[in-house]
Amino acid sequence: RKEVEQDPGPFNVPEGATVAFNCTYSNSASQSFFWYRQDCRKEPKLLMSVYSSGNEDGRFTAQLNRASQYISLLIRDSKLSDSATYLCVVNNQAGTALIFGKGTTLSVSS
Amino acid sequence: GAVVSQHPSWVICKSGTSVKIECRSLDFQATTMFWYRQFPKQSLMLMATSNEGSKATYEQGVEKDKFLINHASLTLSTLTVTSAHPEDSSFYICSALLSGRGYNEQFFGPGTRLTVL
Numbered sequence: 001r002k003e004v005e006q007d008p009g010p011f012n013v014p015e016g017a018t019v020a021f022n023c024t025y026s027n028s029a030s031q032s033f034f035w036y037r038q039d040c041r042k043e044p045k046l047l048m049s050v051y052s053s054g055n056e057d058g059r060f061t062a063q064l065n066r067a068s069q070y071i072s073l074l075i076r077d078s079k080l081s082d083s084a085t086y087l088c089v090v091n092n093q094a095g096t097a098l099i100f101g102k103g104t105t106l107s108v109s110s
Numbered sequence: 111g112a113v114v115s116q117h118p119s120w121v122i123c124k125s126g127t128s129v130k131i132e133c134r135s136l137d138f139q140a141t142t143m144f145w146y147r148q149f150p151k152q153s154l155m156l157m158a159t160s161n162e163g164s165k166a167t168y169e170q171g172v173e174k175d176k177f178l179i180n181h182a183s184l185t186l187s188t189l190t191v192t193s194a195h196p197e198d199s200s201f202y203i204c205s206a207l208l209s210g211r212g213y214n215e216q217f218f219g220p221g222t223r224l225t226v227l
Contacts, residue, residue: 004153032214043203043218044154087153097144098205098216102153 003027004101006088012107017078021104023071023088033064035073036087038103044087047073078108112138114206116219123194124227130190131222133204139184140206144216145177148201160187194226 006023013019025033033050048055050062050071061074071088088101113136123129133143141162146154158179159167166179178190187206191198201223205216 041201041221041223043221045218046215092156096142097156097159099156100146100154 003092003099004088004090006086006101007104009085009103010105010107012109013078015078015080015108015110017108018074018076019078019106020075021073021086021088021106023073023101025069025071025088025090025099027090027092027099028066028069030090030092032091033071034089034098035060035062035071036089036100038085038087040085044100047086075106078106080108080110082106083108112136112206112208112215112217114204114217114219116202116204116222118222119220120223120225122225122227125195126193128190128192129194129224130188131202131204131224133187133189133206133219135185135206135208135217138206138208140187140208141184142207142209143181143187144205144207145179145187145189146203146205148203148221154203157189162187191224194224196226199224199226 004025035047036044037047038044048057050064054063059076063072085103085105087103089098115134117132143160145157148154157172160179160181162181168174181187201221203221205218208215
């Protein structure tokens with residue numbers, strides 16, 4: 001089992017749509033969870049951290065289920081500018097480095 | 111947020127040559143920096159953890175003699191790809207760890223695109 005697995009993409013949605021990404025991780029000892037955004041040929045940028053209680057930042061909502069080792073990201077009212085690859089990220093067993101998922105590509109069209 | 115730079119942003123070299131990539135934290139000190147590699151349509155793969163003043167820790171399968179890492183100061187880590195070959199062509203990204211009281215966040219450099227002919 002891969003350390004971090006994400007939904008296969010790409011997701012093609014119209015503006016205004018709601019889209020959800022899922023992610024599972026294999027290391028039950030992981031303590032930190034994140035969603036990063038990566039634009040084509042650019043470095044990844046932190047979108048949001050993910051907390052057990054769930055957290056929301058504007059149109060973005062992240063959820064964590066430790067029992068199922070499952071993380072989700074919900075994007076409401078999609079904008080053209082949301083088009084990017086979304087990376088699910090957890091820390092490694094030692095807690096010293098980040099393990100990245102392969103990413104899910106989102107394409108929002110008008 | 112904190113800023114991390116990389117130099118060069120892209121490089122093309124002949125097979126057999128060595129290439130040095132610099133990673134700098136511009137407005138904070140970073141005891142720990144990380145080097146990642148990303149092939150097209152693949153995830154970022156951690157290559158090594160660079161610790162200031164000590165030897166780097168390499169991930170399994172990464173040749174330490176081929177990918178030389180030096181972290182000589184709290185704001186600079188370098189990755190040297192020695193005797194580069196076409197299969198080393200990739201997007202190399204560094205990150206620097208900003209740590210505070212109960213706070214840890216990695217800030218990524220803009221990446222270096224290496225093409226080996």
